[in-house]
Amino acid sequence: MSTHSPTIEVVSGDITREQTDAIVNAANESLLGGGGVDGAIHRAAGPRLARAGAELAPCDPGDAKATPAFDLTPPIKHIIHTVGPIWEGGNHAEPETLASCYRRCLEVADELRAETLAFPAISTGVYGFPADRAAHIAVTTLRTTPTNVRHIRLIAFDQRTYRLLADELARQQL
Ligand code: ADP
Secondary structure (H helix, E strand, C coil), rough: CCCCCCCEEEECCHHHCCCCCCEEEECCCCCCCHHHHHHHHHHHHHHHHHHHHHHHHCHHHECCEEEECCCCCCCCEEEEECCCCCCCCCCCCHHHHHHHHHHHHHHHHHCCCCCEEEEECCCCCCCCCCCCHHHHHHHHHHHHHCCCCCEEEEEECCCHHHHHHHHHHHHHHC
16 A cells, blocks of 8 residues: 555546546446536547446445546546435435545555546536535545555536635645
8 A cells, every 4th residue: 555645636627638547437326427527428438438337337326436448538548437425415424425435436546556546526516515515525535545546636627616626625735
């Protein structure tokens, strides 16, 4: 196990344009594709991705499963699909399930020997998880989970998410 924590960086952009070894998809349990970041990743990776997803499905909330990256541009080699919690008010273990997503993605990245990894803001779109709380959970979990991943990029698709993640990271790195 690595003795170093990964470096964490917040960046604006589209996760399908990343140059990491693996990218994380905020998928749904079917692993067949959907809207938001899931739709963008399936479009960029091509139709083989849904076929690979179907063979691995279902994926439980809080869990993660990997496929090849198919038509995505190298160096991306793997897509790690995780299923975030659907926000139902916060008393249905949504925070714990979201933390589990980040932990499981790091475990799967370690199994794949991926050293660089990009995450979207899991659950904060259609699934409705409050983005400020999600940013706190994302940064806390990634900072405290042992891993061999060396570098993590948190990809913000909008300005508000960028600000929340950047502020949270700055607070925790004081
Ligand atoms: P969920 O169903 O887990 O809520 P969504 O895809 O609806 O997933 O949203 C998760 C986050 O991903 C949101 O912040 C959304 O703006 C963002 N997102 C959407 N498209 C992309 C993309 N191409 N790259 C990175 N993030 C994206």
